[in-house]
Each structure stands twice: as C-alpha cells, then as structure tokens.
Amino acid sequence: xxxxxxxxxxxxxxxxxxxxxxxxxxxxxxxxxxxxxxxxxxxxxxxxxxxxxxxxxxxxxxxxxxxxxxxxxxxxxxxxxxxxxxxxxxxxxxxxxxxxxxxxxxxxxxxxxxxxxxxxxxxxxxxxxxxxxxxxxxxxxxxxxxxxxxxxxxxxxxxxxxxxxxxxxxxxxxxxxxxxxxxxxxxxxxxxxxxxxxxxxxxxxxxxxxxxxxxxxxxxxxxxxxxxxxxxxxxxxxxxxxxxxxxxxxxxxxxxxxxxxxxxxxxxxxxxxxxxxxxxxxxxxxxxxxxxxxxxxxxxxxxxxxxxxxxxxxxxxxxxxxxxxxxxxxxxxxxxxxxxxxxxxxxxxxxxxxxxxxxxxxxxx
Amino acid sequence: xxxxxxxxxxxxxxxxxxxxxxxxxxxxxxxxxxxxxxxxxxxxxxxxxxxxxxxxxxxxxxxxxxxxxxxxxxxxxxxxxxxxxxxxxxxxxxxxxxxxxxxxxxxxxxxxxxxxxxxxxxxxxxxxxxxxxxxxxxxxxxxxxxxxxxxxxxxxxxxxxxxxxxxxxxxxxxxxxxxxxxxxxxxxxxxxxxxxxxxxxxxxxxxxxxxxxxxxxxxxxxxxxxxxxxxxxxxxxxxxxxxxxxxxxxxxxxxxxxxxxxxxxxxxxxxxxxxxxxxxxxxxxxxxxxxxxxxxxxxxxxxx
Ligand SMILES: Nc1ncnc2c1ncn2[C@@H]1O[C@H](COP(=O)(O)OP(=O)(O)OP(=O)(O)O)[C@@H](O)[C@H]1O
Ligand SMILES: [Mg+2]
Numbered sequence: 126x127x128x129x130x131x132x133x134x135x136x137x138x139x140x141x142x143x144x145x146x147x148x149x150x151x152x153x154x155x156x157x158x159x160x161x162x163x164x165x166x167x168x169x170x171x172x173x174x175x176x177x178x179x180x181x182x183x184x185x186x187x188x189x190x191x192x193x194x195x196x197x198x199x200x201x202x203x204x205x206x207x208x209x210x211x212x213x214x215x216x217x218x219x220x221x222x223x224x225x226x227x228x229x230x231x232x233x234x235x236x237x238x239x240x241x242x243x244x245x246x247x248x249x250x251x252x253x254x255x256x257x258x259x260x261x262x263x264x265x266x267x268x269x270x271x272x273x274x275x276x277x278x279x280x281x282x283x284x285x286x287x288x289x290x291x292x293x294x295x296x297x298x299x300x301x302x303x304x305x306x307x308x309x310x311x312x313x314x315x316x317x318x319x320x321x322x323x324x325x326x327x328x329x330x331x332x333x334x335x336x337x338x339x340x341x342x343x344x345x346x347x348x349x350x351x352x353x354x355x356x357x358x359x360x361x362x363x364x365x366x367x368x369x370x371x372x373x374x375x376x377x378x379x380x381x382x383x384x385x386x387x388x389x390x391x392x393x394x395x396x397x398x399x400x401x402x403x404x405x406x407x408x409x410x411x412x413x414x415x416x417x418x419x420x421x422x423x424x425x426x427x428x429x430x431x432x433x434x435x436x437x438x439x440x441x442x443x444x445x446x447x448x449x450x451x452x453x454x455x456x457x458x459x460x461x462x463x464x465x466x467x468x469x470x471x472x473x474x475x476x477x478x479x480x481x482x483x484x485x486x487x488x489x490x
Numbered sequence: 491x492x493x494x495x496x497x498x499x500x501x502x503x504x505x506x507x508x509x510x511x512x513x514x515x516x517x518x519x520x521x522x523x524x525x526x527x528x529x530x531x532x533x534x535x536x537x538x539x540x541x542x543x544x545x546x547x548x549x550x551x552x553x554x555x556x557x558x559x560x561x562x563x564x565x566x567x568x569x570x571x572x573x574x575x576x577x578x579x580x581x582x583x584x585x586x587x588x589x590x591x592x593x594x595x596x597x598x599x600x601x602x603x604x605x606x607x608x609x610x611x612x613x614x615x616x617x618x619x620x621x622x623x624x625x626x627x628x629x630x631x632x633x634x635x636x637x638x639x640x641x642x643x644x645x646x647x648x649x650x651x652x653x654x655x656x657x658x659x660x661x662x663x664x665x666x667x668x669x670x671x672x673x674x675x676x677x678x679x680x681x682x683x684x685x686x687x688x689x690x691x692x693x694x695x696x697x698x699x700x701x702x703x704x705x706x707x708x709x710x711x712x713x714x715x716x717x718x719x720x721x722x723x724x725x726x727x728x729x730x731x732x733x734x735x736x737x738x739x740x741x742x743x744x745x746x747x748x749x750x751x752x753x754x755x756x757x758x759x760x761x762x763x764x765x766x767x768x769x770x771x772x773x774x775x776x777x778x779x780x781x782x783x784x785x786x787x788x789x790x791x792x793x794x
Contacts, residue, residue: 181696203695210696216689220711229707230697277697 133194133284133317134159135180140189142175142341149175150186151341157285162311162318166328167338168364173321174213176338177287180319182206193284204233209278209316211288215270217262223249223273224258230281248276251310268299275307279314289321304331325365329353337361353413355397358488362411369412369456371484375402382481385410390452392428395481402486409489414445414457416483419475426478432456437469444469448477544771547764554761561765571749571766578746581660581735582728585667589724590717592668593675597716600676601683615673623670627737630666631657634738658740666734671727675720682716722781726774746770 135157142150149172157163165173178184180191182203191199198206209230218226227248231241249255252272262270271291278286291307292300308331311318322328328335329349336346337360345357356362359370373387382395385408394410402408420426432450439462446458446469458477469475551561564571600611618626633639634656641653656662686709694704732747739745744752746766753763 183692183696202700203692204698204700207698208696210693212689212693214687214689216687216693218690218694218708218712219687229694229699233694233697233699233703233707281698 134161135285135317135319136192136195137176137180138190138192140176140179140186140191142172142179142184142186148341150179153189153341153343155336155343155346157317157319160315160317162308162320162331162333164320164322164328164332164335165338166322166325166335166364168323171338172341173323173338174289175341177289177319177321180285181208181210181287207281207284209281209283209286211271211274211278211286211291213289213291213293215262215274215291217270217273217277219262222259222261223254223265226262226273227277227280229277234281244280245276248280251279251313252276252306267295268303271295271303272306275310279310279316283316286316286318288318290323291320292327293322293324300327307331329365335365337364355485356411356487358490359409359411360490362485362487367414367457369414369417369453370487371410371412371453373408373410375404375406375408378404388452390430392484393481394484394486396486399486407489409487410484411487412456412479412484414459415443417456417458417477417479419446419458419460420478421476427481429476429478430456431474431476434469434471434473434475436471439468448475450477547771548768550760551764551768554764561761562769564762564765565769574744574746574749577660577744578729581663581667581743581745582725585664585671585728586721586725588664588668589671589675590679590721593672593679593720594713594717596672596676597679597683600680601686615676618669619673623733624737626670627666627734630662630669630738634662634665657738658742660739660743662738662740663735663743663745666738667728667731670731670734671724674727675724678720678723679713679716682719683713686712719781722777726777729774730770 135155137153137155137157140150140153141148151172153172153176155163155176165176167173175184179186182198182201186199189199190197193206218229221229224245227245228241231244236244246255246258249258252275254269254272254276257265257269262273265273271294274291278288292303295303304327320331332349334346335349335352336343337352338344339360345352345361347355352361353365356365356368359368362368362370371385371387371392373385373390373392375383376386376391377384378401379393382393383401385392385394392410418426420429430448430450430452432448435447435449435455437444437446441462443462444460446460448456448458450456456477552559554561565575596611596615600608600615603611631638635641636653636655636657638656640656641650644650645653656665690708690712691704694708695701699707730747731745732751735743735745736748736751739748747770750763750766750770753759753766
C-alpha cells in the first residue's frame with residue numbers, strides 16, 4: 126500500500142454473503158475510484174450495510190474479493206484495513222471526551238503526544254468543534270455528535286471513509302446543512318468516500334457516483350444525472366425521483382428511435398446508442414413528470430396526449446398535476462408555477478406533450 | 491350502589507362507566523392522604539420488624555452493662571475483636587474480588603451468547619438462588635472434606651499425596667461464600683454490559699484497535715459501573731454472612747456475624763454483641779451512601 130498518498134481506489138469483485146439460504150449480497154462487483162464520493166443507495170434490506178461492513182471487515186463474505194489499490198484485503202481484520210468508519214448512530218465512546226474520542230485512533234497507533242495534540246485539534250477545527258473538546262458526547266447535540274464521529278473517522282488519514290447513513294437521525298434542516306458540510310469536507314480533504322443512504326435526494330446532491338442496490342445486487346451505477354436521466358430499469362426510475370411508465374408494443378422503427386403504440390395512441394421514443402427493440406415487443410418507457418409540458422397552444426412536441434386534470438397540488442415552486450388520459454390512464458405532470466400562470470382547475474381539459482428524447486426505455490423490473 | 495347503577499344502564503361501556511369514574515374521582519380527592527393510607531401497612535411492618543429492633547440494638551449497645559460508650563472502646567482495645575474484624579475484612583475483600591472476576595467472565599459470556607444458550611446459562615445462574623444457603627453449605631462440606639469427592643479425585647489421580655485441607659479454614663469459607671455470592675455479582679454486571687452499545691466495540695476495531703485493545707479501552711471502562719455496584723453489593727453481603735462461615739469455618743474462622751452470636755447466646759455479653767451489630771449496620775449504611783454516589787441504587791436492586 127502506498128503510504129502518504131491521500132485517496133485510494135477500491136475494487137469489490139464478485140462479493141457474495143449468505144445468511145443461511147438468503148443472499149444478503151449476491152455477486153456484487155464495484156469499482157471505487159481515488160477521491161471519489163460514491164453513494165450506495167437502495168431500499169431497506171437491500172444489502173447496503175452488509176456491503177459496507179464487508180468492506181470494513183466486520184462481515185466475512187462467503188465469496189469474492191476486496192482489493193485496495195490492487196491488493197487483496199479480504200483476509201485482514203478490521204483494525205488493519207485503516208478505513209475510517211462513521212456508524213449509523215455514531216457509536217461515540219460515551220466515557221471519553223470529544224478530544225479523547227478523536228484521539229483514539231491515533232493513540233492505538235501509538236503516535237507521539239505532540240502529534241496527537243496537533244492532529245486532533247486540526248480535525249476538530251475542520252468540523253468546527255474546537256471549543257467543545259472537553260465535553261462528553263452526551264453533552265452534544267445530534268449534529269455535533271455526528272461531526273465528532275466524522276472527525277474521529279478522518280483524523281488518522283484513513284485509506285477510505287465509510288459512512289453508514291450518518292445523517293438519518295437528524296432533522297431536515299440540520300441534515301441539509303451537514304450535507305453541504307460533508308461535501309465541502311470531501312472536496313477539501315480529497316479522501317475516498319463510500320456513503321450509504323436510502324434518501325434519494327441526498328444521493329443525488331452529494332455523490333460523484335451512485336450505485337443503486339436491490340436484493341443484494343447492484344442494479345445500476347453511474348453519475349447522478351446519468352442515473353436520473355437514463356435509468357436502466359423501472360425500479361431505478363421509480364426509486365430515484367418519480368416517473369410515469371408508458372407500456373405498449375413496438376409498432377414501427379423510425380430513424381433514431383421507434384414508435385410505441387397502446388390503445389390506438391402512438392408515441393415516438395428516441396433511442397440513444399442502444400439497440401432498437403424488435404417489432405411487436407412489449408416495452409416500458411419511463412417518463413419524468415417534469416419533462417412533460419402542458420401545451421395550451423403554440424409548441425409542437427413530438428408526442429401529444431389529451432386528458433383532464435384529475436387533481437393538482439401547489440408546491441410553491443411548482444404545480445404537480447395528475448392528468449387522466451384515455452390511453453395511458455393517470456399521468457403525473459410537474460410544471461413550474463411561474464410558467465403556468467393561472468392555477469389549474471380539476472376537470473379542466475388539457476393537452477400534454479413531450480419530446481421523443483424525454484423518455485427512457487427501461488427494463489420492466 | 492353499583493348494582494343499582496348497572497340496573498339503570500344495562501350495558502355500561504367500560505370506558506364511560508359512571509360508577510367507576512365517580513369512584514376514581516372520590517379516591518383522587520386528597521391524593522396524598524390516600525398515598526399515606528396505602529403506605530401505612532408497609533411502614534408499620536418496617537417499624538415493627540426493622541426500625542424498632544435496630545434501635546433497641548443501638549440502645550442496648552450504649553446502656554449494657556452500664557450507660558456509656560465503653561462497649562465501643564473495645565473496638566480499639568480488644569485484641570480478639572481486632573483479630574475477628576481483620577478476618578472478616580480479609581475474607582470479605584477476597585470473596586468480593588474473586589466473585590467479581592468470576593462474575594465478570596460469566597456476565598461477559600452471557601452477553602455474547604446466542605439466544606438459546608443464554609436462556610440455559612441464566613437458569614444456571616438463577617437456580618442456586620432457590621436452594622437454601624444451608625443446603626449449599628452442607629453440599630460444599632460433603633465435596634470439600636478430607637474424604638470428600640474433590641480430595642478423593644485428587645488423591646486417586648495422583649495430583650496430591652495427602653488430602654488438602656479445603657474446609658474448616660478460610661479457604662473453605664471463601665469457596666462457599668463465592669459460590670453463594672456469584673448471582674449477586676453476575677446480575678448487576680450483566681445488566682450493565684447488556685446496555686453497552688456493541689457498535690462502540692466495532693467502532694474501536696474499525697479505528698485501529700485490536701480485539702484486546704477494544705476490550706481494555708472501551709468495553710472494560712464502560713462496564714465499570716456494573717462492577718463497582720456488584721462489588722459493593724457483594725462486599726456488604728459478605729460482611730454480615732453467617733451460615734456459610736459457621737458451617738465451613740468449623741468454629742475456627744470467626745467472622746463478625748458468628749462472633750456476635752457467640753457473644754449473645756454463649757457468653758451472654760449483650761453489650762458487646764449489640765455494639766458489633768451496631769457497627770456492622772453503620773458500616774453498611776456508610777457503604778450504601780458511598781455506593782449511591784456512583785450508581786443508581788434503584789437500578790442495582792432491580793426496580794425500574
Ligand atoms: N446477521 C444477519 N443475519 C441474518 N440476516 C441478516 C444479517 N444481517 C443482515 N441480514 C439480512 O440481510 C439483508 C440486508 O441487510 P442490510 O443491513 O445490509 O440492509 P440495508 O440495505 O443496510 O438496509 P437498511 O436501509 O434498513 O439499513 C436484510 O434482509 C437483513 O435481514
Ligand atoms: Mg443499513
């Protein structure tokens with residue numbers, strides 16, 4: 126292992142973990158690049174913690190390997206992996222002061238006292254808790270405890286920083302604040318972060334890359350915008366943001382895409398660089414509500430549907446509408462409030478439209 | 491009155507039962523009066539069976555054979571009392587230390603055992619509490635005496651040439667006492683260990699501590715309140731222990747409780763006996779006062 130360098134890359138290769146018959150991890154492979162902020166996102170029970178704990182060394186995988194800078198670390202006990210870890214609930218040592226908590230990893234590494242002083246103070250400065258150094262964890266607020274846990278996990282310049290839902294216990298405002306703080310910290314320190322959450326907004330706003338997990342597998346990974354705009358499956362489209370799903374059969378191939386038909390309606394759908402699905406195949410297209418526009422007049426979108434506003438709600442910045450269409454049933458539409466002018470009315474007939482490139486062909490699972 | 495109300499309202503709903511709510515209201519009137527009314531039997535019992543005898547003991551200790559503190563002067567002057575107090579202190583301290591070490595190991599195993607194993611282990615801890623201390627002392631007597639099971643095994647297997655004297659000395663007393671005290675050591679330590687967040691231990695490992703460092707620097711300090719509590723509890727019990735020292739000590743190892751019995755029943759020096767009893771009560775009271783500064787007594791003695 127190269128010492129002194131900040132940020133390391135990690136490769137997880139074909140990792141499986143069984144509890145009896147049940148596969149908590151099922152052949153998971155993942156490459157984490159140097160200095161990257163990678164988020165594991167998935168519903169409860171999808172195996173995020175199990176994967177993180179395998180990387181940290183607390184869970185012994187049944188199959189597969191974990192490589193740090195191309196060297197296998199799967200056989201190492203947790204204390205020799207040199208990873209910083211922030212547990213869900215922080216796991217601060219209640220009998221030690223903030224200073225002693227943060228000094229712990231340095232003390233077990235037998236660093237000289239002067240170095241411990243300097244590094245702990247620097248770490249506490251970084252998380253803006255220098256003034257609380259001699260408090261005990263129970264005397265701190267949730268957000269402060271979280272920052273102590275962070276300082277403790279980073280003070281010894283670990284090879285990786287592993288964070289298991291570090292913000293889930295906090296209220297919404299504080300969470301937003303600490304999200305920004307974490308992001309800044311990541312930029313400044315340059316460590317490789319592996320971050321677990323089941324909060325999609327958190328994942329989208331903080332990560333360089335997201336790996337979406339389901340039933341012990343990684344179903345898709347990529348940059349946040351990539352996952353949001355081009356989800357591979359219905360599950361990903363639904364889990365990251367909201368989506369409409371248009372089902373139909375492939376009716377015709379056209380230049381750069383195909384036509385999907387359902388109950389007489391024809392919808393043209395662009396295809397990026399992938400294969401066009403064969404004629405007659407049942408397909409699903411995911412369509413984000415905000416990519417649909419209410420076309421009162423003027424605009425000529427590629428696809429146009431008529432319907433009736435079934436319900437609507439106001440969110441300050443936007444209206445969220447549900448439009449009942451004859452062909453596809455209820456379609457969710459989000460429009461910026463400033464564009465819409467008059468508030469919509471239930472029962473009002475409208476035309477909705479979107480471009481062929483707005484939707485994404487997704488696998489139906 | 492209840493039956494009349496029930497007759498008027500043939501199907502009273504439980505929540506809105508008028509007779510019940512008026513009864514409750516009447517009882518709530520003068521809540522503190524009701525509190526004392528309910529407390530009275532317990533208080534009366536305490537006064538008759540504890541406070542009165544103990545104050546009698548205190549009274550006798552300063553009036554018999556003549557008024558004054560001369561009984562208490564014996565604490566400073568009498569060589570035989572010194573010897574007995576030293577024996578009592580030595581046995582109590584050693585018993586407490588040995589009990590704590592064993593109890594810690596058992597509690598640690600209990601906390602880390604699987605659900606099924608834990609249930610069986612708990613049974614093993616609790617069942618001895620149901621067996622009379624007298625029976626247990628005699629059981630140890632049977633095991634430990636010169637021709638007892640343990641010496642027989644040691645002799646026939648050739649470990650020792652002549653039987654070990656395991657009984658009628660301090661060793662025997664301590665074996666019996668440690669055995670008796672173990673549940674009282676295990677339970678408080680276990681209760682405390684169970685509350686320790688296991689993630690703290692994992693966090694310590696993740697931060698670079700080896701298994702033993704994580705134990706020494708995190709688990710052990712966090713389990714200390716339980717150990718201190720159990721220690722004082724066991725020590726207090728040990729100080730006043732009577733049956734086991736009397737049987738396994740064989741009259742040669744005199745601890746304070748047996749000494750008091752001898753003073754009162756055999757040499758009939760009530761003044762000295764009650765003085766020692768009073769001393770014991772005072773020492774235990776002081777220990778409790780110290781203990782209450784470290785741990786929540788109510789938790790230690792099993793209430794919420
Ligand atoms: N020690 C264990 N024994 C048996 N099953 C386990 C064990 N640990 C985890 N599992 C199972 O493995 C699956 C994945 O668990 P994991 O804790 O990794 O989920 P997660 O994605 O972190 O969920 P959450 O968001 O709720 O924390 C779950 O179904 C869980 O029940
Ligand atoms: Mg989890």
